[in-house]
Amino acid sequence: xTRLLLVEDNEMNxxxxxxxxxxxxxEILLAVDGGEAVDLARxxxxxxxxxxxxLPVIDGWxxxxxxxxxxxxxxxxxxxxxxHAMAGDREKCLAAGCNxxxxxxVDLARLLDKIQTQLDQLGQASDSR
Numbered sequence: 001x002t003r004l005l006l007v008e009d010n011e012m013n014x015x016x017x018x019x020x021x022x023x024x025x026x027e028i029l030l031a032v033d034g035g036e037a038v039d040l041a042r043x044x045x046x047x048x049x050x051x052x053x054x055l056p057v058i059d060g061w062x063x064x065x066x067x068x069x070x071x072x073x074x075x076x077x078x079x080x081x082x083x084h085a086m087a088g089d090r091e092k093c094l095a096a097g098c099n100x101x102x103x104x105x106v107d108l109a110r111l112l113d114k115i116q117t118q119l120d121q122l123g124q125a126s127d128s129r
Contacts, residue, residue, distance in 0.1 A: 001027045002025075002047045002119065003026070003027045003028075003044070003046045004021060004026050004027070004028055004046055004047065004048050004049070004050060004115070005028075005029045005030075005040055005041055005046040005048070005050070006021070006029070006050045007030075007031045007034070007036075007037040007049065007052055007055065007060065008030075008052045009032050009033060009054075013106075014030060014032070017050075017106060024112060029046055032055075032056075033055050034056075034059055034062060035057040035058045035063075036057070037049070037060075037063045038063050042067075042072060042073055045072065045076070047077075047122070048077045048078075048079070048115060048118055048119060048122075049076055049078045050078075050079050051079065051098065052081050052082070052104075054082065060096075061092075064078050064093075065096055067097070068096075068097035075122070077100070077119070077122055078097065078098045079099065079100045079102055079114055079115065080093035080098035080100070080101045081101075081103075081104055082101070082103060082104065083103065089101070099118055099121075100114050102114055
């Protein structure tokens with residue numbers, strides 16, 4: 001079963017999205033801030049991370065930079081999630097190390113496509129080694 005780490009500080013968003021992803025067959029790990037996300041990613045090595053960018057303790061930008069700088073977690077795809085749909089936010093997410101970006105509120109069908117694309121790319125990368 002594919003394990004996703006969902007990093008979201010808003011309880012209602014976290015609950016709604018995790019239930020929807022579980023119904024789609026994913027195992028979900030949860031973190032409520034960037035520090036917890038970094039620790040959980042390092043200990044559990046999820047298949048993919050859904051990272052809210054506006055987080056307490058360590059924001060999603062810094063948590064992503066730390067995970068991409070760590071040899072153990074740098075290959076885990078990260079999809080940045082933000083309510084800030086401003087010009088340049090996608091580029092900012094990618095510059096921080098995110099593999100992709102999506103806006104909130106989440107469009108589940110679009111997010112599922114992005115998750116599958118990242119998992120497929122990861123599979124192709126590991127197949128070529």
